[in-house]
Amino acid sequence: MGIKALEVWNRRLHYYLGLYFLFFLWLFSLTGLMLNHQQWFTDLYERRQSSYDVPIETLVGDTQLELTRDAMRQLSLQGEIDWPAAQPVGHLDFSVSRPNGSAQVRVDVNAKKAYVREFENGHLHAFQILHTFSGSRFNQPASRRDWVMTSIWVFAMDALSAGLIVMVLGSYYMWWRLKKRKALGAMVLCAGAASCSVFLLGFL
Amino acid sequence: MLYRWLRDLHLYFGLFISPFILLFAASVFYLNHGKLSAGTEPTTDVYRNLTVPDGFDRLKGREAVDRAKAILPQVDVAGEIGFLRYVPIDRHLIFPVSRAGSEAVVDVDLDARTANVTRRSMNLWESLSYLHKMPGPHNVAIRGNWSGTRAWRVLADATIYLTLFISVSGVYLWWAIKAERRIGLTLLTAGAVTFFGLIFAILHGH
Numbered sequence: 325m326g327i328k329a330l331e332v333w334n335r336r337l338h339y340y341l342g343l344y345f346l347f348f349l350w351l352f353s354l355t356g357l358m359l360n361h362q363q364w365f366t367d368l369y370e371r372r373q374s375s376y377d378v379p380i381e382t383l384v385g386d387t388q389l390e391l392t393r394d395a396m397r398q399l400s401l402q403g404e405i406d407w408p409a410a411q412p413v414g415h416l417d418f419s420v421s422r423p424n425g426s427a428q429v430r431v432d433v434n435a436k437k438a439y440v441r442e443f444e445n446g447h448l449h450a451f452q453i454l455h456t457f458s459g460s461r462f463n464q465p466a467s468r469r470d471w472v473m474t475s476i477w478v479f480a481m482d483a484l485s486a487g488l489i490v491m492v493l494g495s496y497y498m499w500w501r502l503k504k505r506k507a508l509g510a511m512v513l514c515a516g517a518a519s520c521s522v523f524l525l526g527f528l
Numbered sequence: 529m530l531y532r533w534l535r536d537l538h539l540y541f542g543l544f545i546s547p548f549i550l551l552f553a554a555s556v557f558y559l560n561h562g563k564l565s566a567g568t569e570p571t572t573d574v575y576r577n578l579t580v581p582d583g584f585d586r587l588k589g590r591e592a593v594d595r596a597k598a599i600l601p602q603v604d605v606a607g608e609i610g611f612l613r614y615v616p617i618d619r620h621l622i623f624p625v626s627r628a629g630s631e632a633v634v635d636v637d638l639d640a641r642t643a644n645v646t647r648r649s650m651n652l653w654e655s656l657s658y659l660h661k662m663p664g665p666h667n668v669a670i671r672g673n674w675s676g677t678r679a680w681r682v683l684a685d686a687t688i689y690l691t692l693f694i695s696v697s698g699v700y701l702w703w704a705i706k707a708e709r710r711i712g713l714t715l716l717t718a719g720a721v722t723f724f725g726l727i728f729a730i731l732h733g734h
Contacts, residue, residue, distance in 0.1 A: 339712065347720055353688045492549055513544070
């Protein structure tokens with residue numbers, strides 16, 4: 325492949341990736357702004373809460389995960405599972421979360437009863453949670469994602485990040501080939517790199 | 529005329545924020561897949577004869593943080609105070625202080641006027657992730673109590689605004705190339721279907 329063809333495909337890749345990821349990029353940009361300026365949105369985080377208890381059948385499973393999944397199936401709950409550090413005797417406690425809500429569940433195994441407290445997030449709150457919805461608990465090395473939708477969403481986040489890196493590197497090449505804009509571009513790039521490095525290296 | 533201006537602004541704004549985009553994009557991989565490792569062993573230093581401001585038993589929020597900041601130069605620590613915990617039973621004040629590259633926990637004995645400072649250095653991935661998450665949604669009332677965090681907030685915001693500008697101007701610049709409209713529209717539609725389909729599945733799917 326000649327230089328000319330490489331340039332054409334590099335330019336095409338730049339805007340093809342940009343167009344495909346446009347909505348993802350807007351979501352993460354806008355939610356990033358929301359996360360950094362919670363004070364602008366305090367009144368918009370409405371959350372409805374409801375509590376109920378229901379009888380359940382004997383839980384089936386050999387592991388905590390299987391028992392929890394069976395309880396979730398019976399309660400029609402979906403999402404990422406989280407357990408407390410220790411389970412009370414005769415109980416199975418867990419919480420399930422997804423961007424538009426969460427549920428705290430306490431199953432009394434002997435009484436065959438589940439006590440559920442459900443929270444429903446508003447649209448804006450759910451929108452914001454998508455920014456951080458990775459199911460990742462990096463301070464718990466043994467934890468893993470348990471909901472398939474979380475894994476798919478994380479794949480989308482990774483794909484966007486990889487796409488952005490490719491776009492940035494490709495844009496450096498496109499700029500470098502523009503002779504008239506090399507000097508000013510180099511100054512601007514150096515200014516950006518310097519201001520970013522000051523923070524990354526811990527000077528500020 | 530508009531095309532030329534937008535093309536130049538797209539280029540120069542893009543070049544300026546490109547290191548920030550790389551930082552935010554690269555840190556996503558650590559945030560999504562990284563696990564906290566033990567890393568370097570923390571070190572603890574003891575400081576004595578400190579000048580300790582009073583009022584920690586009654587002050588809260590920004591006022592308390594402002595007073596705690598007076599302790600930081602005396603224990604050779606600089607950074608963002610995460611939160612303050614006053615322990616009334618033995619009159620200790622404990623607070624974490626962080627910046628990219630390092631974090632410290634300062635434990636001040638208010639009566640003895642001494643402080644134990646435990647320091648830990650972050651690796652590059654942790655530093656990238658730390659910057660990605662700052663200033664963030666937590667402890668809004670006291671967030672930005674260090675000049676570095678306030679400056680980073682401005683740059684993080686600027687990155688967002690310029691990203692939005694670059695994406696919109698990018699759409700305009702693509703639309704101007706008539707030969708690329710068809711395939712571009714196909715990709716834009718495919719991206720929209722993927723995006724809205726995923727969100728619908730996450731919010732309403734079983």
